[in-house]
Amino acid sequence: MAKAERGPRERMIFSAAQLIRRDGVVSTGMREVAVDAAAPRGSLQHYFPGGKAQLVDEAVGWAGGYAAGRVERFLAALPEPTPSGLFASMVRQWTDEYEADGFAGGCPVAAALVDCAEAVPSTRKAASAAFSTWTGAVAEALTEMGVPGERAGPLATLMISSLEGAILLARAERDVRALTTVARELGPVLDAAVREKGG
Amino acid sequence: MAKAERGPRERMIFSAAQLIRRDGVVSTGMREVAVDAAAPRGSLQHYFPGGKAQLVDEAVGWAGGYAAGRVERFLAALPEPTPSGLFASMVRQWTDEYEADGFAGGCPVAAALVDCAEAVPSTRKAASAAFSTWTGAVAEALTEMGVPGERAGPLATLMISSLEGAILLARAERDVRALTTVARELGPVLDAAVREKGG
């Protein structure tokens, strides 16, 4: 991951997301975040007066924006954009990471949900917003590829649901099998939704 | 949920699963489990000398068996078994719960993974085994319905991945939309895998 050379505030949000991804929200300490971000501990209460909840919420929001940004970049990188190609790119981001760095991390939004959905209302809303941002980006990409408007939303939901679930399975099994499986199974289904253009 | 009138040990495992489902592993205290199970605190160290890890592992294992058992019961309850019907039943279990009791809980296996996958190796293995048990039951059901053997496994993985992901989305959004969407989108795909029998 590119180490953004931004200010300490952004570095802490980024570090929080990374640590949450690996250990979950509750097991991730504020002090730990500061150390990981090479930021002074005192900055935590300065930049995040709302405490841990605020930091977590911002980390979740960052993750949502990051995922949406990736979708756009995947789209731009595809020589011939197809829904299956986009989904394959999204999945490959995970298989690449798992094969290169091991199965240490999951999705930070999922982690925040599991740990905070019931206990911290603002975090649940942040997670909802993150998914919404992400799903919106995917749906928009599908529409640009020729998927009818009323089909783009449901298919985006299906893609992200499958991906999130496959991430869980892959992490449990320490094997990318589930990820490659959903990509292979869903690819043709997604492409079938593109309205025929050329014949 | 039927309150099993078993011994305190099983009640504690059941309670642990329920609490983990709602709050995650780390936020669920041992004392809390004992109270919820109406079991004496002293029984914790008696029945689970391996400590919290053992309790969590057994809760995850119980959840896997429970899910697999549900699959068989869904299958038996379907007048005319089809893959889409089975998947609809699996999804409906969640929509029913969410509509009746609110969006408080997620999948305990997912929760255990998020919180412990990296920190507690035995729990990661327990989660893997739980998914395996569950996936196996689904694959077997698909095979009985006429899905070719080499297709059953991948489709079972797809079903469980989508379901797990949709649970996350539904909980975030506090709306069963994602669950009903994946059921609707995947139904025809699953049924298409049944080899034609009658024409």
Added chain:
DNA sequence: CCTCGACTATGACCGTGGTCATAGTAGTCT
């Protein structure tokens, strides 16, 4: 009755971690 095992009951210990309080530094504007 005594004992032994299974189970229950509690209090103590100790690390962890979020938060708060209080200061200290550094740069800038007047």
Added chain:
DNA sequence: AGACTACTATGACCACGGTCATAGTCGAGG
């Protein structure tokens, strides 16, 4: 220089929670 703001630095407080130690109950068997 003085003052004001932004940021850094730390120590203390306090609650929580897993674990351990110790002891109590209670039924069965001899």
